[in-house]
Amino acid sequence: MPSEIPYLDEMSGAPAILVSANTLFTDLDGTLLGRGASILTDGQGKPNLDAVTAIAGLNAAGLRVVMTSGRNSRQLRESSRLLGWTDFIGELGCIRSYDRGAKVVYDTGVWPEGATQLGETPYEAIVRVGAVALLMERFPGLVEYHDPWNLDREVTHILRGNLPVAEAQALLDTLPLPVTIVDNGIIHPPRHHLTCDEIHAIHLVPTGTSKDRAIAQYLADRGASRGEALAIGDSAADVAMADATALMACVRNGLDDPYLIASARGRADVCATRATFGSGWAEFANAWLAARATSAAV
Numbered sequence: 136m137p138s139e140i141p142y143l144d145e146m147s148g149a150p151a152i153l154v155s156a157n158t159l160f161t162d163l164d165g166t167l168l169g170r171g172a173s174i175l176t177d178g179q180g181k182p183n184l185d186a187v188t189a190i191a192g193l194n195a196a197g198l199r200v201v202m203t204s205g206r207n208s209r210q211l212r213e214s215s216r217l218l219g220w221t222d223f224i225g226e227l228g229c230i231r232s233y234d235r236g237a238k239v240v241y242d243t244g245v246w247p248e249g250a251t252q253l254g255e256t257p258y259e260a261i262v263r264v265g266a267v268a269l270l271m272e273r274f275p276g277l278v279e280y281h282d283p284w285n286l287d288r289e290v291t292h293i294l295r296g297n298l299p300v301a302e303a304q305a306l307l308d309t310l311p312l313p314v315t316i317v318d319n320g321i322i323h324p325p326r327h328h329l330t331c332d333e334i335h336a337i338h339l340v341p342t343g344t345s346k347d348r349a350i351a352q353y354l355a356d357r358g359a360s361r362g363e364a365l366a367i368g369d370s371a372a373d374v375a376m377a378d379a380t381a382l383m384a385c386v387r388n389g390l391d392d393p394y395l396i397a398s399a400r401g402r403a404d405v406c407a408t409r410a411t412f413g414s415g416w417a418e419f420a421n422a423w424l425a426a427r428a429t430s431a432a433v
Contacts, residue, residue: 139400140407143384143422149406152382153426155362159193160203160224160350160376161416162368163214164336165320166386169412174218178388178412186413189420194219196424201353203228203346203366203376205319205338207288212236227317227338227372228349229257229290233356241290242352244343245313257290257341264310266339267292273306274298276330278337281322292339295324297331313342320370320392336370346372350379367419374398377405384408386415 143149161167167186169176177183193200202211202223208230211223216235223232231240243250243257251260261267270278278296285293300316307314319336327334354364366376369389375398377383382404388411389395399405408415 139402140385140390140396140405142409143406143419144409146406149382149422150426150429152362153365153423154430156365156381156423158199158201158354158357158359158364159420159423160201160346160364160366160380162370162373163202163204163206164322165369165388165412166367166373167413167416170323171325174413177414183413185410185417189417190218192424193420196427198423203350203368205291205293205317205336206284207286208232208239209287210284222353224346224349224353226288226291227319227340228344228346229340231349231353231356240352240356242344242349243290243341244348246341246343250312258288258292260312261292261314261339261341264312264314266307266310266312266314267294269306269310270294270298270303274303276328279328281324281336290341290344294337294339295322295327295334296329296337297333297335298337307339314339315342315344317345317372318370318394319372320389320395338372345375347375347377347379350376354379365419365423367416369395371395371398374402374405377402380404382406384415384419386419387411388415 168174170178170180174186200220205227208225211225215223221235229242278294281293281295304316317338322336362381364380366380366383369386371394385407387408408418410418
């Protein structure tokens, strides 16, 4: 692992940051969840309870965890309830839900007023301007919908494949609505029709939206500061969460992604866990609990 991205236990200032934090923004796939998108498996798909045990510890300590994911509201609402959490940020920052849906906020970034037609969702607007069709026509075999996770979406599209991002973005820049490609890291779908070996989750989002923007807005809504927030993930898009939090951790498996390495290299507010997937998540959560316990005992 590059020396520019230190392990959590190598960061001398980490305990002080952890003590001050009360909220963790967490990615799901490839981070909290193991192979097969299960909280009960490790990266190889073997049964593992590390993440579940850590979640129980955080919940018992009264610490807030906010799912911050590319998944849609329906998925995140139910997943949050199952884990005892109340808030989530969905569709890569385009949806913020508070207190089990009592308040829901949508964000379309820099889109101008009237960008969507009467009765049209932002998701449908992206279809209307031809963004998905353009990519599939230009890059046959390299991109397809990430079925079934592409269903029930309100703002963004989720695809899978391996695109030359700069070239693909240049195509999208010709459209009448500003749409941005976000590569959300390596995935391992059980079935696909792609010709590429390494497959990534690829999101199409309204330009100007992001996880870090949503986190900053969430914290402002909660009357909280950046210094009270932590983040954890496994992709370059997740590293950007460090812009809105005091410390961001990459689970070890994320360091296999060159996009993440390029995004995290040299940042003083980004570290890595020694363990992968849910075990890495638990490593970070347990370090958070230990730092708070040590501070309370002094």
